[in-house]
Amino acid sequence: MSEEMVSGAGGLSRRDFIKVTTGIVGGLIGAAIGLPAIAYLLDPAFKAGGKEGWIAIGKLADMQIGVPYPFSFTRVQVNGWERTSTTHGGYAIRNSDDPQDMIILNSRCTHLGCTVNWKDEAQAYVCPCHDAKFSKEGVVLGGPPPRPLDRYGEFRVDDDGVLEIFYKEA
Amino acid sequence: MWKKIYDWLDERLGLNEMYKGLLDRPEPRGNWWNTLGSASLFLFILQGVTGIFLTVYYTPSPDHAYDSISYIMNGVALGWLIRGIHHWGATLMVIVVFIHLLRVFVTASFKYPRELTWFIGVGLLLLTLGMGFTGYLLPWDQKAYWATTVGTQIAGTVPFIGDVVLKALRGGTDLSALTLQRFFAAHIWMLPAALAGLIGAHLYLIIRHGESSWPTKED
Numbered sequence: 001m002s003e004e005m006v007s008g009a010g011g012l013s014r015r016d017f018i019k020v021t022t023g024i025v026g027g028l029i030g031a032a033i034g035l036p037a038i039a040y041l042l043d044p045a046f047k048a049g050g051k052e053g054w055i056a057i058g059k060l061a062d063m064q065i066g067v068p069y070p071f072s073f074t075r076v077q078v079n080g081w082e083r084t085s086t087t088h089g090g091y092a093i094r095n096s097d098d099p100q101d102m103i104i105l106n107s108r109c110t111h112l113g114c115t116v117n118w119k120d121e122a123q124a125y126v127c128p129c130h131d132a133k134f135s136k137e138g139v140v141l142g143g144p145p146p147r148p149l150d151r152y153g154e155f156r157v158d159d160d161g162v163l164e165i166f167y168k169e170a
Numbered sequence: 171m172w173k174k175i176y177d178w179l180d181e182r183l184g185l186n187e188m189y190k191g192l193l194d195r196p197e198p199r200g201n202w203w204n205t206l207g208s209a210s211l212f213l214f215i216l217q218g219v220t221g222i223f224l225t226v227y228y229t230p231s232p233d234h235a236y237d238s239i240s241y242i243m244n245g246v247a248l249g250w251l252i253r254g255i256h257h258w259g260a261t262l263m264v265i266v267v268f269i270h271l272l273r274v275f276v277t278a279s280f281k282y283p284r285e286l287t288w289f290i291g292v293g294l295l296l297l298t299l300g301m302g303f304t305g306y307l308l309p310w311d312q313k314a315y316w317a318t319t320v321g322t323q324i325a326g327t328v329p330f331i332g333d334v335v336l337k338a339l340r341g342g343t344d345l346s347a348l349t350l351q352r353f354f355a356a357h358i359w360m361l362p363a364a365l366a367g368l369i370g371a372h373l374y375l376i377i378r379h380g381e382s383s384w385p386t387k388e389d
Contacts, residue, residue, distance in 0.1 A: 040226075
């Protein structure tokens, strides 16, 4: 039985039929693996990054006007199966009754990154590492820091009277 | 225009000759049992491709192996599919390679001049089983851990050299990070390289000798 004898209606020889079928089946298998592979490889590029967000730091009612209110929070960064948590802290200082009239400082010393503490007797934030001093508003009073304490510039008060700051990775 | 490009390439690469020599070879009458070698080759390539994709997320360390696979299964888009294909493809490959060997045995295709093809094929079967054995440990779960504990212990019962074999397989006396790392190295580098090389030789011999005819009553 030679191949010329088994030509189909469309003039397609048996060999060509096999070739075309092999090509189609091969293409389907390739697509079945290849398309999921693209999604699989590029998956991290389309995941939402959790680097920023609103963080509640305390009730506005608990913050006395003119007294630095200490707060701290922990950010957990999830990369694949790894979780990294970092702790951040700061002070909120209300200047008046107006909820918008306040300064929120980051307690990370601008010198080498130690955590500064508010000392009532000194009326200053004192860094335990190199004895740097910052005023209530974060201005450098003494020691090696090159610039004032950083501020959390974006904040809001929600309907329940909770102060929230917008955290962004520096 | 495609014809022109094809002709230009063909003149330099010899595509037509390659096609005739590799794919348009004359074959004796056969049946589906004759396709098992090609099926094995297909599965090898499939395992290679999905395996390469898995290494994008998998980490061969006791701290991360299990978690990284959980992440592939639950955290990555279609990760379950890629790993599922690799998992079931592995089982299927062992089965297909073994039935391929049975077919060659039953039709006596291992005889002159195809003895070397047969020897290499036996090597390919052993390497395939080695891939199964080394790959089984990589998820680093209870099943993998104890299967490898038992498997390496069996290797350790060989007289005289058993102890050395066991420690060579485990990278020490115990199953440890060293075991996982060397099984991983064997699974993704050494065994696949050996497989690819022997598959090349196997295919060369098949093309050189052609496929054997099915035995007749006189055989």
